[in-house]
Amino acid sequence: MRTDHGLPVVRLGLIGAGRIGTMHAGNIARHVPGAELAAVADTRPEAAQKLAARYDTAPVTVDELLKDPELDGVVITSLAIAHSELITRAAEAGKAVWCEKPASLTLPELDRAIAATDRADVPFQVGFNRRFAKDFAAARRTIADGGIGTPRLMRSITRDPGRPGGLRYADRIPQWTIFRETLIHDFDTLLWLNPGARPVEVYTRADALVAPEYKENGLLDTAVVMITFDNGAIATAEANFSSYYGYDVRGEVFGSEGMVVAGQLASSALEHYNASGVHQQTLRSDEEMFHDAYVQELTDFVDVVRTNGVPPVTGQDARNALQVALAAMASYEEHRPVRI
Numbered sequence: 001m002r003t004d005h006g007l008p009v010v011r012l013g014l015i016g017a018g019r020i021g022t023m024h025a026g027n028i029a030r031h032v033p034g035a036e037l038a039a040v041a042d043t044r045p046e047a048a049q050k051l052a053a054r055y056d057t058a059p060v061t062v063d064e065l066l067k068d069p070e071l072d073g074v075v076i077t078s079l080a081i082a083h084s085e086l087i088t089r090a091a092e093a094g095k096a097v098w099c100e101k102p103a104s105l106t107l108p109e110l111d112r113a114i115a116a117t118d119r120a121d122v123p124f125q126v127g128f129n130r131r132f133a134k135d136f137a138a139a140r141r142t143i144a145d146g147g148i149g150t151p152r153l154m155r156s157i158t159r160d161p162g163r164p165g166g167l168r169y170a171d172r173i174p175q176w177t178i179f180r181e182t183l184i185h186d187f188d189t190l191l192w193l194n195p196g197a198r199p200v201e202v203y204t205r206a207d208a209l210v211a212p213e214y215k216e217n218g219l220l221d222t223a224v225v226m227i228t229f230d231n232g233a234i235a236t237a238e239a240n241f242s243s244y245y246g247y248d249v250r251g252e253v254f255g256s257e258g259m260v261v262a263g264q265l266a267s268s269a270l271e272h273y274n275a276s277g278v279h280q281q282t283l284r285s286d287e288e289m290f291h292d293a294y295v296q297e298l299t300d301f302v303d304v305v306r307t308n309g310v311p312p313v314t315g316q317d318a319r320n321a322l323q324v325a326l327a328a329m330a331s332y333e334e335h336r337p338v339r340i
């Protein structure tokens with residue numbers, strides 16, 4: 001099958017029909033040019049069925065999906081604990097692989113997954129969507145072009161949306177989520193915004209300030225991680241699981257000759273002035289804030305599959321960010337700076 005522009009259609013199978021898988025499925029079916037959502041699998045068959053029905057596609061098991069010779073690529077949006085094994089299996093089945101972050105929870109499993117994609121010679125791309133947001137991408141270009149001189153101070157912020165009444169589904173959030181699933185975005189962003197530099201030391205302070213009652217189960221919801229780079233830059237990554245005003249993601253790099261700031265909290269430029277002040281509508285969720293970036297990362301993946309090109313975010317990028325996350329966890333546990 002060919003697109004209107006004569007390019008071959010890229011047929012994708014999605015594994016993991018949860019919250020973010022549902023969003024990516026919609027993007028593949030409706031927004032990613034030249035892509036087809038050809039199959040949906042989940043260990044919960046009812047979830048696969050429901051999502052597949054929405055886009056008039058086939059609900060299948062993971063085994064069936066990986067064996068389907070018609071699929072060009074696999075999009076993995078399952079729970080993180082299953083990622084590395086699914087990457088490995090998809091590569092062994094000869095499929096191009098796109099996987100949500102984190103690509104793995106441990107370095108040995110990630111190394112096995114990367115080795116499998118190398119052996120099979122299939123493209124492997126990881127879902128660090130912030131890199132595809134226009135302002136973050138422009139920040140990176142400006143830094144790489146020397147527009148702010150040498151980075152000296154860097155910040156990356158993630159505040160997940162919250163509502164009064166504590167942390168929702170706290171009992172379902174795995175230990176270390178704040179480092180390996182939330183701040184992993186910030187670690188990747190900081191490494192990417194400091195091109196050519198290497199992180200050398202990590203120091204963490206973290207606590208359970210939103211849901212203190214879960215601290216003894218190991219659930220942390222507030223964290224600051226300081227990262228020192230070998231070019232001298234000092235960075236902080238911070239996260240909290242309960243932002244009442246909506247999703248809040250920002251980045252800032254201050255250098256020897258200037259500064260870049262990225263991150264847009266308002267849903268539009270509208271300012272509403274009334275007796276109680278000046279108001280703006282904020283973006284409530286990641287799906288709203290990063291819609292274009294989520295579409296772009298899969299648009300680029302489709303292009304990589306079609307051209308057998310180099311993915312814009314690689315397994316090595318996932319490894320670099322995971323290494324910082326693991327060092328941040330060790331620093332928290334051992335109350336000391338950890339060398340990388």
Ligand SMILES: NC(=O)c1ccc[n+]([C@@H]2O[C@H](COP(=O)([O-])OP(=O)(O)OC[C@H]3O[C@@H](n4cnc5c(N)ncnc54)[C@H](O)[C@@H]3O)[C@@H](O)[C@H]2O)c1
Nearest residue numbers: 016017018019020021042043077078079080082100101181
């Ligand atoms: N890039 C982003 O902005 C972003 C945002 C949210 C979530 N995520 C990531 O996406 C992943 C999924 O998050 P979610 O919020 O959609 O979780 P979720 O719990 O809503 O969905 C996960 C789905 O995976 C399925 N599943 C689990 N193990 C499986 C397996 N072995 N094979 C097939 N299906 C399996 C579950 O049944 C569930 O339907 C996580 O890694 C998360 O960190 C990324």
